[in-house]
Amino acid sequence: MLNKKEVFHIVLWMPSWIGDVVLSLPTLQTLRSIYPDARITAIVKFPTGQLLSNHTLVDSILQFPENKGDGHIKQYAYVKRLRKYNFDLGITFSNSFHSALMLMCAGARVRIGYRTDGRQILLTDSIPVTQKNKKKLYRVNYFHKILVHLNADSPPSCYDPKWIEVNSREQKKTLRSLRLLKKDLIITIHPSASKIERAWHAERFGILCQSLIKAYSVKIILVGTNAEKLLLEKISLFCPPEKVIIAEKNSLIEVAHLLKASQLFIGNDSGLLHVASLVGTPVVGIFGPGRASTTGPFIDFKKQEIVSRNYSCSPCSQHFFKECEPSLHRKPECLESISVKEVFEAVNRIAKRLELFKK
Numbered sequence: 001m002l003n004k005k006e007v008f009h010i011v012l013w014m015p016s017w018i019g020d021v022v023l024s025l026p027t028l029q030t031l032r033s034i035y036p037d038a039r040i041t042a043i044v045k046f047p048t049g050q051l052l053s054n055h056t057l058v059d060s061i062l063q064f065p066e067n068k069g070d071g072h073i074k075q076y077a078y079v080k081r082l083r084k085y086n087f088d089l090g091i092t093f094s095n096s097f098h099s100a101l102m103l104m105c106a107g108a109r110v111r112i113g114y115r116t117d118g119r120q121i122l123l124t125d126s127i128p129v130t131q132k133n134k135k136k137l138y139r140v141n142y143f144h145k146i147l148v149h150l151n152a153d154s155p156p157s158c159y160d161p162k163w164i165e166v167n168s169r170e171q172k173k174t175l176r177s178l179r180l181l182k183k184d185l186i187i188t189i190h191p192s193a194s195k196i197e198r199a200w201h202a203e204r205f206g207i208l209c210q211s212l213i214k215a216y217s218v219k220i221i222l223v224g225t226n227a228e229k230l231l232l233e234k235i236s237l238f239c240p241p242e243k244v245i246i247a248e249k250n251s252l253i254e255v256a257h258l259l260k261a262s263q264l265f266i267g268n269d270s271g272l273l274h275v276a277s278l279v280g281t282p283v284v285g286i287f288g289p290g291r292a293s294t295t296g297p298f299i300d301f302k303k304q305e306i307v308s309r310n311y312s313c314s315p316c317s318q319h320f321f322k323e324c325e326p327s328l329h330r331k332p333e334c335l336e337s338i339s340v341k342e343v344f345e346a347v348n349r350i351a352k353r354l355e356l357f358k359k
Contacts (some may be wrong), residue, residue: 011041079105093112197326212347283297
């Protein structure tokens with residue numbers, strides 16, 4: 001293990017996806033316990049840096065340029081300028097050759113990461129990984145094993161509650177902008193995913209919203225990006241206008257504020273499922289090509305319900321549709337076969353267990 005007295009500055013090459021960033025946070029908690037006095041800098045892609053801001057476990061955040069016009073030469077020039085920070089230890093959570101190359105170019109003296117993509121020549125301490133571990137190991141544990149050379153203990157049992165400290169004034173501002181009242185019971189739904197084939201049908205989300213409004217007298221918040229506005233509007237047409245609110249112009253922190261105020265989150269296997277778990281909101285996750293045992297929410301089992309077929313082929317590489325035949329609606333069968341009834345029953349179970357909608 002590195003001598004703690006020799007490690008003054010640590011640089012972390014964070015994952016690209018929001019969900020993976022959230023699932024890597026327990027590893028950052030352990031890293032801080034090992035090096036309590038070191039400075040920790042995280043290199044992130046937009047907008048994930050918002051999840052790390054204002055927390056004592058990370059001292060500084062650098063946003064990596066990701067514009068399509070930023071070629072390799074521009075990226076190399078960027079990381080070379082980072083050498084002035086004199087990084088003693090660099091850790092990459094990504095499995096890519098590119099991330100290890102960038103750490104080396106940034107001048108990190110010791111560089112740790114998994115032995116993938118032929119990059120052991122770039123890492124001073126590479127960790128062997130089998131394809132089985134890479135695909136089947138729960139992501140929190142997979143990330144935490146990166147610290148094996150630092151003699152790290154087991155990962156924490158939960159997120160540090162300070163990762164996203166909800167400013168009550170800012171939260172009230174977010175809720176007010178959506179015309180939400182303190183008395184409102186809220187279910188927030190994120191119907192999209194990183195690939196359209198990973199997302200449950202819009203029509204089924206719409207029918208689910210109808211059923212939820214009738215059963216629980218709740219308000220439904222549909223969250224997404226500007227690019228997903230048409231999808232959100234399509235779902236909203238299934239419900240009374242006064243019961244559904246579309247929120248597609250919010251920052252990641254504003255969405256976190258909204259999730260914190262919600263009684264329940266429902267969504268596909270995607271990043272916002274993990275942000276909801278991070279703020280402690282109960283979740284219902286719809287898993288098709290993915291598997292909850294690998295990328296499920298890091299939250300108490302009492303506060304989660306997973307709806308999935310758990311086919312033996314999952315988690316697949318998600319090269320749609322080279323590994324399986326698409327349904328008539330261009331969905332993999334593992335997602336196509338999940339009914340509205342199943343998801344509604346999952347909501348009923350968690351609502352009853354946690355008494356979510358009792359005023």
